[in-house]
Amino acid sequence: MAQTIPVVIGVVVISFLLTRALPGDPAVYFAGDAADAASIQQVREALGLDKSMPQQFLIYVGDLLRGDLGQSLSSGQPVLTDLTYRLPASLELTLVALGLSCLIAIPLGVLAATRPGTWVDHLCRVLVTAGVSLPTFFTGVVLIYFFYYLTGWAPAPLGRLDFIYIEPDRVTGFYLIDSLLAGDIETFLGALKQLILPSITLALFTMAPIARMTRSAMISALSSDYIRTVRAAGLSRTTILRTYAFRNALLPVITTLGMVFSFSLGANVLVERVFAWPGIGSYAVDALVASDYAAVQGFVLAMALLFVFVNLLIDLLYSVVDPRIGFADNE
Amino acid sequence: MVDLLTIKNLAVDFQTRNGTVNAVRDVSVCVKRSQKIGIVGESGSGKSVSAFAIMRLLDSGGKVTAGEVSYNGIDLRRCSEKEMRDIRGRDISMVFQNPRAALNPIRTVGKQLVDVLHQHSLASRQNARHKAIEALAAVKINDPKSCFSRYPFELSGGMCQRVVIALALACNPRLLIADEPTTGLDITTQRSVMELIDELITARQMSAIFITHDLALAAQYCDHIIVMKDGEIVESGEPESLFGSPQHAYTKKLVSATPRPGVELRDLLPPTLSGEPLAKMSVVVPSNKPLLEVKELSKEFNTKGSAFVAVNKLSFTIHENESVGLVGESGCGKSTTSSMLMRLLDSTSGQVIFNGSDLFNTGLREFSKDKRRASLQMIFQDAGESLNPRHNAATLIREPLSHLTNLSRKEIKTRILELADLVGLPHSLLSRFPHQLSGGQMARVGIARAIAVNPRLLILDEPTAALDVSIQAVVLNLLADLRHQLQISYLFVSHDLRVIDLMCDRVLVMRGGEIVEQGGVNQILNDPQHPYTKELLAAAPAPPVKNDSVEKFRQEESDLLALNTVGF
Incomplete structure (x- = not known):
């Protein structure tokens, strides 16, 4: 926990400096094409960009402490509002995709490890290679072509919810959870339908590292001495695989999961674009193009905090699975 | 006695990249009820592979190609996997080397025991815990209740081995196969673990197969010994006759290479092919001039607030x-x-005074450039691990020469060849990488590196612990010859008192960071004063004494008895 504070401070400083280092002058951008030097100057002063860097930084930190992330110039709304609307959208997509990918990749990896050289092993290898080599926007477009354009099984790839449904009351920001809380099964199913294609697209991409890690972790666990001991003691294959090999193999898989989650949150920009998903990735790209300082800073900060949180969660999970880690903490 | 396990003409092949390897050929063993059989051999002799073949636990690539294995009338080669599972643990069970790795690191000891009891339907949900604690108590673990909920990493190596034994014996099997059960454990732990196994199998009237590289250990605990070499049985018999009059050349070599009281270093080596006696070992007389004086040396390690005294004055x-x-x-x-x-x-x-000057007056970092660096060298325990795998033998020997001497390139080249001759490393091997060398050859490279810069004092950290006994004999002889030739002082660190006896003039016995006893090697080994030294001596396995005639035996009997009381 103590390590997170310097990380957060570092992120605040770096996100501030990086956005200032970006090329492009936001004052020129927002003053519009017809603006003259005087009006650009006016915009600059209004944005506080005429002040010195340390001054700007102090103002930024002061605002942050008050919970004010600033105003987004492109959307015209407070950055905090934008983020609270868009972050759950991205998180919902990423978490569903990761869940899906774990459901397929982990059993596949386990099967591939226990039956090396068979068709399951080859299938695992093909899927892993295909998953990483096909870019998400490509798989996304192919899926849309087949399941929306040709067969019509999937709804139109236009955001989180078809316009015939009403957005559920906002509690968590996750449509699946909010609609259930409201007891609105129809909206739940509607939101789920919208989620299927983008989450499959993302899952195909994230499956590869998880399946590969599960396979190799299982193989190394299965060849260890303690497996030999319980085989010699006559334990059944199921017990050996489940209780002895799989739990030990979980440790590296958890680490991989944390890494995959972190990069897929950033990498799903392309998926968001293809499926018109109002997520945080496309928001950040738009803000970056517009030199929208406040929005970019808000995005970087939100992501950093999320990563810190995810790492914490992974560490906690780790200490649940591996007693040796809890021991080190107690000392 | 009725046969419990019969192995007839067993053969095991391994498929490797370099073709098929016949790991075991034509092995026949018969284990009677309540019989303890020892299978002895050096690494690669196929002793462990035979055991795994019995249990049908061979690694992928290994396959039994011929022979019969029958246990109590059941054909183990042909019974179903399900039947085999019931036999494993319930009828035949195994104890392994490296107990810490043999236990699941993230499952409590108790749960692992319960898993085994459940598998063989010997415990219900209600009494599983109770039965597991009973099994732990049977292997004499103090406080078995608290041990039940401990993880392997919280236990010492000896305790872990007791847990592995508890796992193996939990279901009252009829036959125990122990594969190097005490290799890597301390000598006193080895003794207590072996005594425990011996006691339990005797009390339960079980049969046992002990697989070991230590002939003396096997002789002490087994009724019958089988000697294996390169996948074949070369000789078998009672321990006394095997030691007393070994028939096969390999057994003779193995017996003579085992360090034991009353022999000299040269006796460990097999006789030369021509039958000529080996060059006599020169007697080195230590001078009275001190080379290294250690005064009140202490080391404390501070870990998170609590100080641990590793070495005390x-x-x-x-x-x-x-x-x-x-x-x-x-x-x-x-x-x-x-x-x-x-x-x-x-x-x-x-304070440490080395050759008249204070060793600690130079900082730790600067010492690598100090001219005394060359006079203080070390030979490390695992020769293989301590050599850079990407350097060939010549480069490895060159390293200290180019760092610590001012020799020219040409002189270094000559010196490398000279050193190779000195340690008996054929010049053709100098271009080889560590993984292409045998254990003994790697040890030679390590020795050549250490003596390359003409050290005055050589610290040898268990230099032969990882070597097979016949190679150990050769390396020990080499080290003794080098000491005479090069006039070096040795600090020989070892847990094996029999080796110390052959190699040293004086002994320091250390315990808990302190020297509990020191003195001449004969005095310490024959007349130890401190109880800990006595314990150490008693723990060393005693090989049956090799005697050519009964008369000679009787003559020496009184001396031997005296030796036997202290453990030899």
């Missing part, structure tokens, strides 16, 4: 040309001491 002297043995169990501070003397680790307090 150690004082001793090593004279010129003297070989001093340092004996103790793991954790007694012998490695810390040798690291401090090597100037690889700073001391907390104390």
